[in-house]
Amino acid sequence: MTTVSLHQGGETKTFVKGRDLTSDRLTRELEESALLVTFNGQRFDVPFLETCFDVEIDVPHVDLMYPCKKLGLDGGLKVIEQDLGIDRDMPDISGRDAVRLWHEYERGDEGSLETLIEYNRADTANLEPLMETVADRLHERVFEAVMAEE
Numbered sequence: 707m708t709t710v711s712l713h714q715g716g717e718t719k720t721f722v723k724g725r726d727l728t729s730d731r732l733t734r735e736l737e738e739s740a741l742l743v744t745f746n747g748q749r750f751d752v753p754f755l756e757t758c759f760d761v762e763i764d765v766p767h768v769d770l771m772y773p774c775k776k777l778g779l780d781g782g783l784k785v786i787e788q789d790l791g792i793d794r795d796m797p798d799i800s801g802r803d804a805v806r807l808w809h810e811y812e813r814g815d816e817g818s819l820e821t822l823i824e825y826n827r828a829d830t831a832n833l834e835p836l837m838e839t840v841a842d843r844l845h846e847r848v849f850e851a852v853m854a855e856e
């Protein structure tokens with residue numbers, strides 16, 4: 707776990723290993739959160755955070771990967787963003803690129819860290835419009851369909 711980005715109240719914060727990414731900081735930030743929204747976080751982010759930082763994440767959690775699949779939105783986060791027209795400021799960078807960028811940073815390339823941070827921030831900030839779209843579509847599919855039947 708090299709960086710963690712959190713988006714709350716229109717602001718995205720990023721914490722970096724060896725700087726300000728600590729168990730205490732992560733715990734404080736999560737305690738201030740009413741909801742944790744991730745994409746594949748149930749299988750990846752949450753277990754890694756809990757293991758790496760010896761924390762228990764008990765904030766209510768929505769892993770958007772599952773409702774996206776239910777709505778027929780398949781593929782990774784970036785594919786779904788493209789399908790929905792959610793813009794991304796960063797060029798498409800893969801998980802493999804993220805590892806490479808971290809190693810470049812460890813060898814002294816500060817620019818690689820900045821690219822990695824921006825990539826993570828884009829992933830995190832784009833969960834907000836994705837959550838809004840998923841909630842709207844689920845509302846239409848479930849509630850409005852039920853109301854139409856009545």
